Amino acid sequence: MAGNSFGEVFKISTFGESHGVAIGVIIDGCPPNVPIDIDFIQNELDKRKPGQSKITTQRKESDTCKILSGIFEGKTTGTPIAIVIPNEDQKSKDYDHNKDIFRPSHADYTYQAKYGIRDHRGGGRSSARETAARVAAGAVAKLYLNQQDIDILAHVSSVGKLNAAEIPFTTAQDFIQKRENNIVRCADENMALHMIALIDKVRKDGDTIGGKISCSVKNCPVGLGEPVFDKLHADLGKAMLSINAVHGFEYGSGFDGSQMLGSQHNDTFISNENGTISTNSNYAGGILGGISSGMDINFRVAFKPVATIMSTQQTVNTAGEVSEIKGKGRHDPCVVPRAVAIVEAMAALVIADHLLRHKVYQ
């Protein structure tokens, strides 16, 4: 009922606050006998961790994860996998100025109103730090999906009004290499330079900026998704909207599709030589009636600009009085470069969950 679990079969429950002892996750429902590569999990966490480059926050957290259970001799056993990430950079004092004030466009006010108490240090539970636990769990999901040759590939497709072109790539590895070649994590390496320059300028202005992430699921088998409510895109949408700062989700033709005619939008089925069926366009985004069709699954996620800016803003304090807040601390000028790992993790969790859910029909 409280909302800290996600998934039905491959189910995760996260815990932890920004400046508590640790954050972490329990994965319940990962199939047995999946080989677990701890370096892979750590590598995924490293893509999300702070302090990676000049365009991310300069906070230092190694985000080193430790597995407490569920693995025996390098493989999953089918029992719960608990992963803990200790909080290292717990400069709680840095946040004393937040104790009695509601930061604009943050969750301070609503947490206080909902629970009657809040851990004000760094946003507590509402901090995006919680998403590190999701990335760790998503890495385990990816290790399972890799066994089925399914790839999840996301990158930064826009920063502010700068939009990446669709860049052709050969393999998942090729795509990831293109993306990881630049600190903004955009596969369009030319546009990446402009994006970096823009974020850097915004950062120097003490401001922040929004952006978008595009994601594809490659080689997803036909049949995933559980109509009528747990349609595959509905669960992907919920997964993405649950990420901090996300304000929009669309798949396939998305919002543009609402401007099209049926005669333009319909994807024509074709019969392939190997006996499979595909379509010669993909406005459906790889999902028909909430069930994967075997085509690539494509979706986009919109992130608002980070709320913490380096200028003085008017606000209200916990006593309801008009007050001022002065920007300080170490924050991201734009979240999308670090959020690529989060989007991929949440997508991997949804696909792994639905792969397993679909098994009951087989």
Next chain:
Amino acid sequence: MAGNSFGEVFKISTFGESHGVAIGVIIDGCPPNVPIDIDFIQNELDKRKPGQSKITTQRKESDTCKILSGIFEGKTTGTPIAIVIPNEDQKSKDYDHNKDIFRPSHADYTYQAKYGIRDHRGGGRSSARETAARVAAGAVAKLYLNQQDIDILAHVSSVGKLNAAEIPFTTAQDFIQKRENNIVRCADENMALHMIALIDKVRKDGDTIGGKISCSVKNCPVGLGEPVFDKLHADLGKAMLSINAVHGFEYGSGFDGSQMLGSQHNDTFISNENGTISTNSNYAGGILGGISSGMDINFRVAFKPVATIMSTQQTVNTAGEVSEIKGKGRHDPCVVPRAVAIVEAMAALVIADHLLRHKVYQ
């Protein structure tokens, strides 16, 4: 696990196929002692039913609902409320031509692949007819929300590239009247005329067109939403994406917000004379950190064009051979006028559910 239930406390389970005996819903978790006005429920269903006007399908279904349980002397008893809507227009023969063919951009192919069997008559379970059950359940949720003075107000905000202006209104009743004054259900009565003309033209061309619905939740109390996964907007997003033909969801600043600077996007808190706190803008869409802030909740839903068009399309049959499908039957040229009732119903279900979920903290 199978996906035919929605909600945690105010939970619904729908059943039924387009051309079976009946469709319907069980509501489990509606609080006791809510007065039930059966005419109100029927009135909501009438907004969704086919055959309403020249711009909707000409199929005739009265969609008359019957309550089987859970009501005693006009009030809910806290036990499950079962509502059944018999299928009247069961011209199954009309659909024999669909038996061996996969209609483009429909769910025929994916249902067959997933389950190894499908009820081909009118789309079976994948038919939007299922949403009538949601509207009936949503009407019960509205009766509960009305007791708390919460209003859910949606209308058609765009058809194709025609966009409604934001029209000021005084009361919920005033808004509903403006919207119901025209058959396209757009509160901008001037733009409504253009929308109707466009849909009528598309219909005559044997084509279909997409559109958008905007929805507001008025007077929603502070504190609804369950971070970190069951954020209020994440559950609203899932609810909307589970509706047939929806390809996108955004709330507050939405996709546009991804192009903004933090200094533009932050909503400033202000202290009101009555002791409450609000903001002087609402890019947050009434939700901060996944929890309602007390401001209006605003979101938009994008619908793709209806897949059934009146021209001949190439496709593949169940044997995997290239085949042709000729449009016939009675279908909607544009779903948004009838989908307003569905969007409101799903929003009402989410808000009622989270109101009840929040009670455990009180």
Next chain:
Amino acid sequence: MAGNSFGEVFKISTFGESHGVAIGVIIDGCPPNVPIDIDFIQNELDKRKPGQSKITTQRKESDTCKILSGIFEGKTTGTPIAIVIPNEDQKSKDYDHNKDIFRPSHADYTYQAKYGIRDHRGGGRSSARETAARVAAGAVAKLYLNQQDIDILAHVSSVGKLNAAEIPFTTAQDFIQKRENNIVRCADENMALHMIALIDKVRKDGDTIGGKISCSVKNCPVGLGEPVFDKLHADLGKAMLSINAVHGFEYGSGFDGSQMLGSQHNDTFISNENGTISTNSNYAGGILGGISSGMDINFRVAFKPVATIMSTQQTVNTAGEVSEIKGKGRHDPCVVPRAVAIVEAMAALVIADHLLRHKVYQ
């Protein structure tokens, strides 16, 4: 959250009151392509229906079921199966005397206290009439289990202090025949005569009496059950305890096992010629660590005597005043003969659910 659903994959939601329009059930998660024999379902309902014999209530309800959805051309489609059983014998007037009084050992008082409202006619939702919906759903589960050659076999093993002997039988059909040969549904046909005589005497005295039902699951595969909370026997226990009038559940050695030594109680593993492993005793009741072992699963269920007796009892009315209640109406002197069908249905639902849950590991 409200408790009218049972199961995780093979999930049922029941609805309906004793004297409302109808009772019924939605089954969500039954696998597709299971042949549905409506006569078999009706036959199961007939074993539970009132008015079967002189030792059951003389109320007349045909309990005729109707399937509204989820079946196409005689097979399940993987979509929700809705089954409705109209209430025929709605002599609500018979129950006006219950309106303002709390019947001893009935749920009138607690329902009123919990919900602030209750349908007093025949106990409303608390009536054992609700279990007819379970029997219908359990019959569908049995049709699925029959495909896997799993049999669920229950009978009345005691009435009051009369205990049946363990009677050898050859096949499931043989067992069922022995049991159905007598109206008390006890496979020990000799003891059945004594039980019938006892119940008949109790009935003539205007009194009621308790009893026990024993149940076996035959040919259950190894591996069902989900530790650590959803152990197979824990879910069987909850299923049985959720049946009206049940006050106890034990499996394998049960309560007697608490008096034994480990050296007596341990079942020795043996290796069979066909390569399987079994045990040479079965104090474990076919379940080790919450997971089925492949041995027969055995459990017993204790039913208290029916609360409605034909004598005058002192009680309290809804105003809190001392009052009297006089027994009248048509009631069962002993529930166990009719409850055999309910025990089997609930067991079938648990086993079908865990069979499907186990599929995600395969």
Next chain:
Amino acid sequence: MAGNSFGEVFKISTFGESHGVAIGVIIDGCPPNVPIDIDFIQNELDKRKPGQSKITTQRKESDTCKILSGIFEGKTTGTPIAIVIPNEDQKSKDYDHNKDIFRPSHADYTYQAKYGIRDHRGGGRSSARETAARVAAGAVAKLYLNQQDIDILAHVSSVGKLNAAEIPFTTAQDFIQKRENNIVRCADENMALHMIALIDKVRKDGDTIGGKISCSVKNCPVGLGEPVFDKLHADLGKAMLSINAVHGFEYGSGFDGSQMLGSQHNDTFISNENGTISTNSNYAGGILGGISSGMDINFRVAFKPVATIMSTQQTVNTAGEVSEIKGKGRHDPCVVPRAVAIVEAMAALVIADHLLRHKVYQ
């Protein structure tokens, strides 16, 4: 779906194996603003820990718990509470002899069959060590229940065939003192001496013995329980049956009730001077129709004897060959003295969960 979570609102998820890094629990749904006394939690764990007395296993584990999240300035915040208990006594080598053998009446065989892999060290996940995590979570539930003046009081009511008398007591503290005065944890201090002598004899014989625990919930408010499936006693039953070694559960009149007449069994309602309603007997065990009546809730739990005995037993190895197992290691001759803390913890979790579930009706 995997079964490592329990509860709907006050929900726990446990993790960890007997000889892994740590065991622990996440509590999701504990209300905010509950004061957390870490010493109380540790004290509860101490009642379950090994090495307490001569009649428990001599293994040494301090079972020191650490809270990682969810507490701020000594109070719960409404966010997930993660508690970790490191494994200290990880003499995995001690268990190498179990690697290739299936211990009689243990879960080795069924875990191997279900998951295709198992952590053989000390039973892995099937070890009763997992219940320490439940006791920690149950202690938090008790801290919440204490705020509502609800007490959960269990003790050892039988060991083998030795049965405790019902001993009158004044307060919860008085009861606990009587029970904690002796190492077998029986409130009948005279019978306790006989029980201790019996266990000690069994221990010297290298054997083990079963027993029973009785539990009462005092001051439980009217109205808890969610018919028709989540009846209060059904959830208590599942909770108890999920504890290692439990083979039976009964409440109120229990199995004896199945031998009674209705005229004996019915509890008569009486009206109290303070306006409340109670009954002058309590065969119902404090629960009517699955809903608490305000009377004491009473139930009994039967534990089989521990499977590990100090003699040589015949069994089968993982290759399916006949083999022998020789008892060694440090094990409990009787689990009930340590299981009192587990029974209370699980009862506290059920009552806390249903208290919160009931809030949605208020």
